[in-house]
Amino acid sequence: MNEFKKLFQKTRNWLGPILIFTMVMIAFPLSLNIYSSELVSSFESILVISLLMTAFISTEGIFNEDYSDGTFEMYISEDGSMFQLVLEKFCANFLMVSLPIALVGLSFAVANGAILENYLSALIGIFFVNTILTSIFAFGSSISLNKGAILGIISVLPFSMPAVILFGRFLDNLSLDHISLSFLQLLAGLSIISFLIFAWLSSKIIKLHLE
Amino acid sequence: MKNLLLPLISIKEYISLNHKIYPYAMILGIALVLVGWGMGLFFAPIDAVQGHSYRIIYLHVPMAIYSQLIYWFMAIWSFCFLVWKIKIGPYMTISAAYVGCMVTFLALFSGSVWGIPTWGTWWQWDARITSTFILLIMYIALLTINSSFQNINKADQITAWVVLVGVINIPIIKKSVDWWSTLHQPASISLSSESSIDSSMLIPLSISIVGVGLFLFALGLKVSRLMILKREEI
């Protein structure tokens, strides 16, 4: 619960990514002819890229504050589980950033005519892909703790490629109305696996950083 | 048995072993590369479809093979380092990363140039090319991570973790890129026709594969020696 409170108090850390995402969504049609058919076809890639970007922005400083003010050190000395703390942080991020972004993304997708049916599937899909990307980039942010964000991005960007491809497939199938329950299950499973694996790895890396 | 494992534990033993192996690997490697490439460039028969440009295969295929193999090599050493705290683990990993980065670049470069006369384009969003490109980024990222921490022990451990995550990711990336590219376009292009390769082409190819391998191994030995010299007091 403490992590939720912390994130909620830091307005720019959760509202910022949502606003940036919304700005990109608004800016994108402005760059095209409003009647052009490109609006629908290129919306998918814009959605993927902006998800990638916001996942990075929202996790950029996820561990920095607790690292620099000594919270982690105190927490570990009291035999607290770092893994659990990181899991909490991830969950807070999922609920405060990924979910709103999924909603915003869905509404713009509907407005641009990229998704005509299956609103719920689309929402769930965007949300799960966002959680995968968030987990991956949070891992990157744990690597680049106090080293600037660039190091984190380049080290985990390759890992995010499969998620991007998966999401592309998902949106393709969605627009063709081929979406099946098993695809959503696949996304959910991958999301949970990456959530656990990357949280565990991040906790390991943070412990190394404290030395 | 203990004597055999000694170089794994003691840096000194490793250095003396390194000195012993290095000249053989280097000389044999260069000799085989010269023989393999010479045979490939001048003596191997011309390819019926691609003409002479296929001769890039004698450079491209070894590089492509080792760009993958070196990553697995790094993963094994990283695993040993994290689990058993083997001292030379990070040296092997990082020196392999330097070599791997170069090799992956050469694989991409030779492939691109080969693509110009054969496909009419230097870049194709083919599964293998894309995943090799991602591999190159991974090598660069690993080297960047390793060089951006002042505490060497910390840098080595973090690098080892990222290497291990990467090794899980390589097959995933490969499969997913495969999935993506095969759905977008028919997989009409395959990089090499290994199944139907003639023995007169296969012999120079295998010689260059072995030769390049030995040469890269020697380079790796040299880089690891340099790293140990820089970091450790012997």
Added chain:
Amino acid sequence: MIAIKNLTYSINKNTLFSGLTFEGASGNILQILGSNGSGKTTLLKILSGITEPSKGDLEIIGSPKKLFLGHKIPIKDYFTNLQNFLSLNPDASESNFNQYCEQVNLSTSKTLLSSALSFGQKKKLLLSKIFLSSYDILFLDEPFVGLDRETIGIIKDRILEMKVNGTTIFLTSHQEVLDGDVVINLDSGLITK
């Protein structure tokens, strides 16, 4: 309670300390002395289990309740004083906060954001942890820095009280406020009782 054998720590080629051997019995104050950069904080971090030693053994008998308070202050600027107090002491209540403020002379409102606090006040708020619960092993890194004389006295009293109750206290300090039962000098490597 806590036994150290041949402890060595080095960063890259630079060895901070080597071959430290000592024991921290319950009810002892172990004072760690040393010049700047001699590894006092690192030693405390190793003892509290945050950092791994390069060589040597660290044995802690049983599962004691530990706490490490470094010179960084984990007080969140965007929380109110009460929120910070409660996240530091999860079992405490609002009345504990008022009580503690009176005890250490911390004159502030519970609804005020902690960003308004001065360094010393933040430190006081942080030290509430050792007043509100008891620990088996305590690691204090420069606990008296930035505090006024009066508060130093209060905290010293609390440390002595904990010592009587059987807490092992590791302490680094440039100010000579407390005398240790065991003095570990990192410059000379000597351990005196």
Added chain:
Amino acid sequence: MEKLKLQFSSISDALMMDGHGIYVWIVYLVAALILIAFSAVTDSKLKMAKDCE
């Protein structure tokens, strides 16, 4: 195996390779350069490190 014989009648022939020569030779030259440079740089650094000791 018997196909393994010299394919070119002259040096210019070997350089041209029916118009594909430029690609083949660029690849091999660049690769050789990079490999040699890598080896040479490591050697010189080794020497420098040894001198420092």
